[in-house]
Amino acid sequence: MWMGNEATEMRDIHFQAGRLPDRAVIGVEGPDSAHFLHNLLTADIEGLAPGEARHAALLNPQGKILFDMLVQRTGEGFLIDCAASRAPALLQRLGMYRLRAKVTLSRRDDLAVGVSPDAIPGGFPDPRTPLIGWRIIGSPPEGTAEGYAAARIALGLPDSDADLGSAEIFPHEANLDQLGGVSFSKGCYVGQEVVSRMQHRGLARNRILPVRLDGAAPPKGTDIRAGEKQVGTLLSSAGDMALALIRLDRLAEATAPLVAEGITLTVMKPGWVRYDVPGAA
Secondary structure, three states: OOOOOOOOOOOOOOOOOEEOOOEEEEEEEOOOHHHHHHOOOOOOOOOOOOOOEEEEEEEOOOOOEEEEEEEEEOOOEEEEEEEHHHHHHHHHHHHHHHOOOOOEEEEOOOOEEEEEOOOOOOOEEOOOOHHHOEEEEEOOOOOEOOOHHHHHHHOOOOOHHHHHOOOOOOOOOOOOOOOOOOOOOOOOOOOHHHHHHHHHHOOOOEEEEEEEEOOOOOOOOOEEEEOOEEEEEEEEEEOOEEEEEEEHHHHHHOOOOEEEOOEEEEEOOOOOOOOOOOOOO
């Protein structure tokens, strides 16, 4: 196994408080709202207290992520923080599952999503990791959250549009099992059998992880190779950092430097990761 020469400690994370214009808000209200979402999403929704939030996903029957989101409980129901580009499709999919449930679904264009590196009134700590600060669904700080994409990439947090797509990635590959996005003790939800099988049989060979590059990042989708063997695929990038979908067993077997279009890279291990990442500190 080849190990990089540079230290793999995570650098300090900095970004500016502000809005995330690529996020949208969906409201879910009604007496059946908690039960409705609990039976659909990967996370324990019924266990949320008012004001608390949880990372979650809605899967297809094959167990792949259709939509990832943050879900906050309010006094009236729930607010879903999701990718703006996927909000209409998510609303439609939720409507398909509503049936006779006493639930009202709505696009909340009166609300916005914002982030801050520090505690913010009306907000909540990001449920994925406190290293990425606080989030707010409502009236966030003015301006755009400059530097946020770079911060999330350095911390290994995939983006709905830039990294996950739709029906492409399993929850384990996106680290939802590490980031509080999957409950393994709740009842059934869409795709639950596949997720449970991957968990109990240890079948998660691919993981999204941050990588540090020694030059400009090649385009998304570029192969990462160790000699002739493909080890992973590049995803979103910012500066000399990027996310990559890494095949861990091939990483362990690598005897040559990892290279993407001539650019050498080192796989990093964020502090929240609880599994072994060969060659990373």
